[in-house]
Amino acid sequence: MATPGGTNRASHSLDKSITLPPDEIFRNLENAKRFAIDIGGSLTKLAYYSTVQHKVAKVRSFDHTAKAGEADGEPLYEISVQEEITARLHFIKFENTYIETCLDFIKDHLVNTETKVIKATGGGAYKFKDLIEKKLKLKVDKEDEMSCLIKGCNFVLKNIPHEAFVYAKHADSGFRFQNTRPDIFPYLLVNIGSGVSIVKVESEDKFERIGGSSIGGGTFWGLGALLTKTKRFDELLQLASKGQHTNVDMLVKDIYGGAYGSLGLTGDLIASSFGKSATADKEFSQEDMAKSLLHMISNDIGQLACLYARLHNLNRVYFGGFFIRGHPVTMHTITYSINFFTKGEVQALFLRHEGYLGAIGAFLKGAEEDNPNQYSWGENYAGSSGLMSVSPDLNPMQRARSGTFDMLEMDRLERQLVNLPLLQDPSSYIPDTVDLTEDALAREYWLYCFEEALDGVVKRAVASQKDQPEAAERAEKFRQKYRHKLQTLRHQPFAYGSLTVRSLLDTREHCLNEFNFPDPYSKIKQRENDMALKYYQKVVRSLEELSWEQRQFALVRGILAGNVFDWGAKAVSDVLESDPEFGFEQAKQQLQERPWLVDAYNQWVERLKGPPHKCALFFVDNSGMDIILGVFPFVRELLLRGTEVVLASNSGPALNDVTNSELQIVTERIAPRKVIDLSLYLFLLPSLTFNLFPSSRLDKVLATVVRERGTDLVIIEGMGRAIHTNYYAMLSCESLKLAVIKNSWLAERLGGKIFSVVFKYEVPSKAQGLH
């Protein structure tokens, strides 16, 4: 691994000279509890649970009942910033040499904790038992390695999107991330430590070691150290990556002169590993021998894994253990071997947080009374290091000491997240339309966009907290952190799974929260909501004067025009900032004339002439004009038709998207003035905790309501929800996806111009409808 000196030296020469930056490593130790530690051959992984206090923006409705009517200029609601405490899991990985320094650091910063024991696993747990007990005054409680590993594996597979990936050496990024599946079982875990364990996992609590092999990482390391002058694991791998195995191995063509055609064995296939070294009179290069050894071991493990997968009829095989851990060389050779032996039927899967599995599992075992498995958890992009942050292969020579710490932080989500029940095939649902990990051009563009927009975000963040003098300083820290993340992603787009516009937004949101800017847009949203409310009656009245046909078109145009108001889109925020009078009517002028870029309006109107929908689920987008002047009149029309409506909005702030609590106030304000009691039919539900709307991460309550009300129409509005994500999502009921493309680059990609309109109306085919 990354240890200078390997296992044997680690225990003798602990490095005490390192100084740890307290803000960056072992964060939130003050409230830490429930420690767990996994000490491997060279790396230590520490886990703890902590709480984080951070600011949240709250909105509270003013009491308007006391006044007759409302005074102009009086805001609808007030905004306050409150402190909130949330749960966070911390996982830190560092080299064993630093263990004593780290334990000292923890002891010094652990102010008060009722924790008495530390769960421990891994081969080194025994060796460091006394040291841990002495330093931390915690009793070491050993847990079985394999069950910790499996528990950890289940946890990351369930909670972290894009946890698993396929490694393709010659692809653009090398990583092809797998979407989270609703069912993670059964699977095969091949753990390649010094030996190999092959474990079949059937459910949360049921797993079985079905086999293994003694030829593993220890064989590579041990034999490699005997055959070459290199004694360290990662250096042996580097040696191997420079070698030519064909000088040492006997290939099929060395025996046949070419391929063994009748068996389909190509000439380049290894017939006998080390077959050419069966001689006393030849010298072989260290690189070549290391490479041959690597091939021999990887092929052997791959073959056994395939044989076990076939015997147990499993096609999902995850590989882990120190042999794999972040090493492109071993991932490549294992992938190659699996492809060869299964002819592509089985894919070798790797895990982003593979190194943490044991620590996560041990932690979960100690935290059972907190029921961590009952909650959904989300990877915090601000606090986590990302894949390969300390990979010796990427940056072998320049690893600074502070770079030897790798972190994973996970936030407890307030709600359990589930799939939208209306997805046609949840297991094949891919939320994001463009994978920036694969699409280099798009990646370039969006990274540039987010970097360009950063100044504006910083400015607004400061403006949102005018009363706080140190806001500027915090905002600067935010700028640095997010810019650093963007730079990391430029070089390692795979750091946090598939890079998408959504993940870029999420990362920004996480970084803003990190520096206590819970809602930079709160004031703007407030102002726009107030402004839009003034026009609501007028808009509704003018709609009522129209004929039915005209009204339907005006309603759709209203949503589209409302959607032009978007601070998330650079082209619009420029206009909004320079010309605050930019009005609703002007927005309509900007819209593309029909036929739109995607235009299914005629089919939609035809449908409206038929019977009303039973229940419509509407995922709404922005505050202000969008929700009030665009969405509400449309919803009103649906309600008048006898269709129930469920409005789904973000539970937390993201750009100028309307949040659930804001929407509640706005709805209450509009509803009493209506002839129809909107609240009778209107459900307001938070759709998700994070940005945008992946249909795989929805509030469980929302999913229940959707099912119970017999939802037969889903409306998705806005670029983020209908274009960046869900554009290709197939639903089991009718769906309407509508958005204005407020980004010329994206518009061009889709074959249109800026302010092009997408109006996609889809009806599932009969066969699928019958399901």
Add this chain to the structure above:
Amino acid sequence: MELNGYHCAGEGCAEAEDEDTAGPELLRPAGGEPPCSSAAAGSGEKAMADGPAHRERRISNSTPARQRLDSLKKSRPPFPWFGMDIGGTLVKLVYFEPKDITAEEEQEEVESLKSIRHYLTSHTAYGKTGIRDVHLELPDLILWGRKGSLHFIRFPTQELPAFLQMGRDKHFSSLHTTLCATGGGAYKFEADFRTMADLQLLKLDELDCLIKGVLYIDSVVARGPPECYYYENPTHPENCQQKAYNLENPYPLLLVNIGSGVSILAVYSKDNYKRVTGTSLGGGTFLGLCCLLTGCSTFEEALEMASRGESTRVDKLVRDIYGGDYERFGLPGWAVASSFGNMMCKEKRDSVSKEDLARATLVTITNNIGSITRMCALNENIERVVFVGNFLRVNTLSMKLLAYALDYWSKGQLKALFLRHEGYFGAVGALLELLNSS
């Protein structure tokens, strides 16, 4: 290499004639069309199906048998009768020496033929590296109506040029015999045979030949040590004994051929088999690694070292990690957790001997073959496993290990079988094709 061993006393006698006294009716020049190469495997299959060879020992004097013998005489190939298997490391050669040569035949026998016969049968070693495995010789064998001895000879593949040189010197090509050859070398060196020794090869598929050879040898060995055997009580070293095994109804059968590399075949009948898989960790890996780790240069040396070594000093055992058995997973403390795992640590690297390293290499390779074999047996649902190939030659250690591993990990379900002529079946299978060559 030393060439002198390949030279014979009768060197220089070049009066080659287009004649073979073995059977005048068979006399025919063989210089015409070379036997087709790619169809060789196919024609081989047919030979197997017709294969009169199996029952020859039981030939009586009944009329139909006599007729068969007559027709056999007509199709019988001219002497000499060779079968060759050119592997990655070793060339295996089987030679049928007719012992029923009449005085008349003897007189008419061309010099070159005679010299080859005398050379091969009067030596047990050829040059420095060619060896006749005398203990494997099958005497009193009746093949295609002739009585004689089957000899088993091997030499390193890298000595093949010397062999060809000898063939040239002995005017082998003048005998106009077909040389049936299998193994990868039959393809790789075909041109060398032609240019260096003026010999045409009949190239045969090695797996076809292997299976034919196994079935043939098992059917003709009736006396002496049993061809097929197993180890009784493999998990109790003190009671572990070789026992004869009757391979009369062998199907289905897993045939594991451990040469330089390993091929694993599932055999369902004499002409129905498939290659299940293979591994590159085979005999070549054992020797290759041993040479690098210990500086030895021959298989015998490596084995000898291994027999004196102790692998537990090199390997990390389950008990080295868990202090005893890993009960949760039913892993016994003595099981190897990590082959060469102790060698990650400098102190232990410094304390092991070359013998220990050789032993660990042997144990690692053998156990791995056992493990892959067991998985194949489970996947193919086959309980009988026959191990062949030259890796097992004088390698009781590996055979007992395989027997142990298969028995232990399958809880007695799988049986490891071994054959005395372990490495020669491909060559025998090639020899049997001679009848179909003309």
